[in-house]
Each structure stands twice: as structure tokens, then as C-alpha cells.
Amino acid sequence: MPMPQLSYTPEVAAETAPLYERVKRVIPEIEWPVFAPCISAINRVKREKRAVILAHNYMTPEIYHCVADFVGDSLQLAREAAKTDAGIIVQAGVRFMAETAKVLSPEKKVLIPDELAGCSLASSITARDVRALKRAHPGLPVVSYVNTSAEVKAESDICCTSANAADVVEFIAAERGVESVIMIPDEYLARNVAAQTPINIITWNGHCEVHERFSAADIRELRSAHSGLVVLAHPECPPEVIAAADFAGSTAAMGNYITSKKPARVALITECSMSDNLAVDAPSVEFIRPCNLCPHMKRITLAGILEALQRERIEITVDPLVSVRARAAVEAMLKVRPRAQRRAA
Numbered sequence: 001m002p003m004p005q006l007s008y009t010p011e012v013a014a015e016t017a018p019l020y021e022r023v024k025r026v027i028p029e030i031e032w033p034v035f036a037p038c039i040s041a042i043n044r045v046k047r048e049k050r051a052v053i054l055a056h057n058y059m060t061p062e063i064y065h066c067v068a069d070f071v072g073d074s075l076q077l078a079r080e081a082a083k084t085d086a087g088i089i090v091q092a093g094v095r096f097m098a099e100t101a102k103v104l105s106p107e108k109k110v111l112i113p114d115e116l117a118g119c120s121l122a123s124s125i126t127a128r129d130v131r132a133l134k135r136a137h138p139g140l141p142v143v144s145y146v147n148t149s150a151e152v153k154a155e156s157d158i159c160c161t162s163a164n165a166a167d168v169v170e171f172i173a174a175e176r177g178v179e180s181v182i183m184i185p186d187e188y189l190a191r192n193v194a195a196q197t198p199i200n201i202i203t204w205n206g207h208c209e210v211h212e213r214f215s216a217a218d219i220r221e222l223r224s225a226h227s228g229l230v231v232l233a234h235p236e237c238p239p240e241v242i243a244a245a246d247f248a249g250s251t252a253a254m255g256n257y258i259t260s261k262k263p264a265r266v267a268l269i270t271e272c273s274m275s276d277n278l279a280v281d282a283p284s285v286e287f288i289r290p291c292n293l294c295p296h297m298k299r300i301t302l303a304g305i306l307e308a309l310q311r312e313r314i315e316i317t318v319d320p321l322v323s324v325r326a327r328a329a330v331e332a333m334l335k336v337r338p339r340a341q342r343r344a345a
């Protein structure tokens with residue numbers, strides 16, 4: 001999408017100078033005059049329209065650090081969508097995230113800058129597939145990963161994210177008095193959760209096209225090329241990748257690990273923008289970057305966000321009957337306390 005006709009005036013340079021100071025380690029100086037006018041315009045329109053921008057951790061640094069009001073993993077963004085009192089939400093992320101925001105805030109206008117920002121996991125399963133799974137396994141609750149359409153969520157008992165999947169599986173199994181659950185659609189996330197809990201998990205064959213491409217051999221090569229390397233991997237990676245890593249967690253959990261432990265040298269086995277965004281807040285950490293790009297996340301640009309705000313499009317709509325049932329599944333997830341807290345209570 002072409003950049004709107006905006007100029008890098010002395011006023012724009014002065015206004016955006018503090019933002020550039022923040023991101024200068026990850027955005028070359030020569031690129032700033034291209035980004036700054038759009039950043040300035042987005043922040044102005046956002047204030048005028050009382051809008052908020054929710055940005056996923058995979059957004060590029062000029063979005064993540066310069067125009068976002070809230071950043072985070074899927075769980076944090078769902079929580080923010082549920083509590084914001086802004087009239088307009090712009091989802092700087094992919095469609096399932098915008099739909100989640102809409103089902104949690106049906107009275108708000110939820111916009112996505114690019115309608116083709118999808119997800120290989122969300123497109124791997126339909127509501128019809130879920131109904132067939134329920135018929136094949138009567139009585140078992142369905143846990144659907146938040147990376148699914150609203151229609152799939154509506155067929156589910158509860159949602160989960162990569163940050164709370166094991167907690168949700170144990171919660172719903174205990175609540176329903178069952179030893180097995182259906183967990184869809186990410187086969188690898190389900191297998192990685194199964195390794196942490198005695199609950200039997202029936203899954204689907206969906207995969208994240210970004211994380212499925214990593215292998216344990218990649219990690220071995222990285223370790224032999226970079227001494228003292230700490231490897232953090234996302235749980236959408238295949239189980240052998242998780243076994244070869246030092247830590248596995250959601251994008252927020254990886255971020256917390258880096259900012260709290262500040263390892264000298266780290267490799268994040270996930271989407272490329274994670275390292276750029278964290279490098280801003282953890283300048284002492286050396287990031288080795290064996291990353292893969294998510295083509296869906298990368299459809300979101302500053303120009304797209306500005307156009308979304310100015311024209312108030314592309315608006316997300318969800319059928320009200322679907323929305324009510326999907327919302328129940330998302331809200332059930334938001335009430336689940338971590339296992340450690342439940343055991344202590």
C-alpha cells in the first residue's frame with residue numbers, strides 16, 4: 001500500500017525526535033523520514049477519534065514502539081480489548097485477534113488495516129470440522145486456541161492462548177470431570193501441552209506456517225556457532241524444537257524472560273520482529289536472529305493503520321448469534337487462574 005502524501009517537515013522531525021531516540025538501535029536513521037510523518041499523523045488522528053491501537057508483539061518496531069497504545073501476546077491483547085473504553089479499536093495484528101476484540105466489545109468499532117491478514121492455524125479448521133470432532137468424541141470439552149475464527153470459537157467450550165493452554169486444559173478437564181479434552185487446531189501446541197499434563201489431548205492437524213519451519217537441527221547449529229547461547233522457543237514449534245530449547249513460552253513470556261534475566265546472547269525461535277522489539281528495551285542482550293517472517297502479520301503497515309483510522313475501515317463484523325457463543329468461550333478463558341494459584345488456594 002503506498003504511503004499517503006505526508007512530509008518530513010521540521011515540525012514533524014521535532015515532534016517525533018523522542019520516538020526516534022527510543023528506536024534508533026533498530027531503525028536506520030535514513031528510514032526515519034519515511035516513517036515519521038505517518039507516525040505523527042496516526043498519533044494525531046488517534047487522539048481526535050479517541051481510538052486505541054492494540055499491537056501484537058510481531059508488529060514491526062515503528063508500529064510497536066511508536067503508535068501502539070497496548071502491546072502484548074494474544075492473551076494480553078484480549079484482556080485489553082475487554083477493558084478499553086475507547087470507541088474505536090484498531091487491531092495491529094491478524095484477523096482472529098480483531099474478531100476476538102469484536103466479540104469482547106461488540107458495541108465498539110473494531111478495525112483491521114488489511115483484510116487479508118489471516119493465519120494458517122485459523123484457516124486450518126472450520127466450525128463444521130469442530131462439530132464433527134464433537135460427534136466423534138461425545139462428552140469431551142473443546143478447547144480452541146485463540147488463533148481460530150469466531151465461528152470455531154462459538155463451537156468451543158473454552159479458548160486458550162499459548163500463555164495459558166496447560167492451565168485451561170487442566171481447568172476444563174477438572175470442571176467437567178473428564179480425563180480427555182479436544183484441543184484444536186494446533187497439533188504442536190497440543191503435543192507440547194500434553195507433555196506438561198496428565199490429561200489426554202485429542203487434537204487437529206493445524207500448524208503455524210512460521211513456527212513449523214524450525215527444526216532441532218537449526219538449534220544445534222546455532223549453539224555450535226554461538227557459545228553460551230540461550231534459546232527461547234514459541235510453543236507453536238514442533239516438540240523436538242521445544243525439547244532442544246532452554247525455555248518455551250508465549251511471546252510475552254519470552255519478552256519477560258529477556259527483560260528480567262537479561263541473558264548475554266539469545267536466539268528467539270519465533271517471528272522476526274520479536275527480536276527487534278525486545279532489542280529496544282534490552283540493549284545489553286545480543287540477539288542471534290534465526291527468525292521466520294509471518295506474511296500475515298507483515299501485511300500491517302503504518303500506511304494501512306493511518307488509512308484504517310482516517311476512513312474507519314476495514315470494520316470487523318461478527319454475526320451476533322456467533323458472537324455471543326464465541327464470547328462465552330473467550331470469557332471462560334479469561335476467568336481461568338494459573339494452576340499454581342489454584343493449587344495454593
Ligand code: 13P
Pocket residue numbers: 057072073074075147161162163208236249250251252
Ligand atoms: P502469542 O503472542 O499469544 O504467543 O501468539 C503467537 C502467535 O502466533 C500469534 O499469532
Ligand code: SF4
Pocket residue numbers: 094118119120121122147208209210211236271294295296297
Ligand atoms: Fe498465524 Fe503463525 Fe502468523 Fe501467528 S505467526 S498469525 S500463528 S501464521
